[in-house]
Amino acid sequence: MKQKKAQLKIQEMAFMIIAVVLFFVLAGLFIFSVFYMNMLKEANNLREWKTLSSAINLADSPEFNCVDSKSNCIDTDKLITLFNKKIYANLWQFSSLKIIRDSGFNKTKEKMIKCSSENYPNCDIFLVYDKKVKNERAITSYVALCRSEYEEGIYEKCEMGKLIAGNEVIAG
Numbered sequence: 001m002k003q004k005k006a007q008l009k010i011q012e013m014a015f016m017i018i019a020v021v022l023f024f025v026l027a028g029l030f031i032f033s034v035f036y037m038n039m040l041k042e043a044n045n046l047r048e049w050k051t052l053s054s055a056i057n058l059a060d061s062p063e064f065n066c067v068d069s070k071s072n073c074i075d076t077d078k079l080i081t082l083f084n085k086k087i088y089a090n091l092w093q094f095s096s097l098k099i100i101r102d103s104g105f106n107k108t109k110e111k112m113i114k115c116s117s118e119n120y121p122n123c124d125i126f127l128v129y130d131k132k133v134k135n136e137r138a139i140t141s142y143v144a145l146c147r148s149e150y151e152e153g154i155y156e157k158c159e160m161g162k163l164i165a166g167n168e169v170i171a172g
Contacts, residue, residue, distance in 0.1 A: 044137075044169050051094060051139045051167040058092075058163065059143045066146050066156075073144040074099065074161065080120050082128055096130040096138075096166035101145060102159050121147060136166040 058064060059072045063082060066073035079099065104112045104124030115123035145161035148154055 040170055047093075047167050047170075048137060048139065051165050052141075054092060054094070055139050055141045055163055055165040058097075058165070059141070066144075068156075070144065070146070072141075073146055073158070074163070076121065076126070076145050076147040079126050079128070080115065080117055083116065083126075086129075092165075093167070094165045095133045095136050095168045096164075097128040098130070098164050099126040099128070099143070099145070100124060100162045100164065101126075102161065105162070130166075131168075133166070133168045135169045135171055137169050138164050138166045140164050 059074050064074045064078060066075045100112070101124055107124060112124040113119065113122070115126045141163045143161050143163050144158050146156050146158040149157040
């Protein structure tokens with residue numbers, strides 16, 4: 001009879017040890033998932049901050065800036081030459097980059113006329129590139145869009161535009 005009681009105590013102790021180990025494993029998984037979600041949130045915030053700071057400075061980059069070196073000004077004559085160049089999709093960390101002219105501000109996406117060398121300047125949206133990611137957050141910055149016009153001489157015509165840079169959001 002003593003041997004059966006001893007075996008019963010050993011089994012109880014084994015079950016208790018297994019229960020304590022399972023408790024600590026579950027508690028560890030919970031803590032790991034909380035840290036993981038916070039890490040994803042911080043990674044997305046960092047990516048958004050980098051996109052915002054790059055989008056603000058993008059208008060002053062040599063590929064976009066106006067001839068007179070105006071601050072926050074995009075030369076649309078230069079912009080039209082950037083189309084269909086795949087290298088820019090790898091140059092910036094954006095998942096998409098587009099610029100909407102003021103003529104397209106009140107239009108839906110379907111009614112906007114996409115700019116090309118054939119219809120420029122009678123268009124609404126310059127689509128520089130789009131990587132077509134599923135989960136994207138757009139960062140917007142207003143810029144001046146200027147181009148050279150020829151009417152009794154050359155002059156610079158400027159209008160308001162919206163620069164939209166997208167960044168991919170990491171899903172958790």
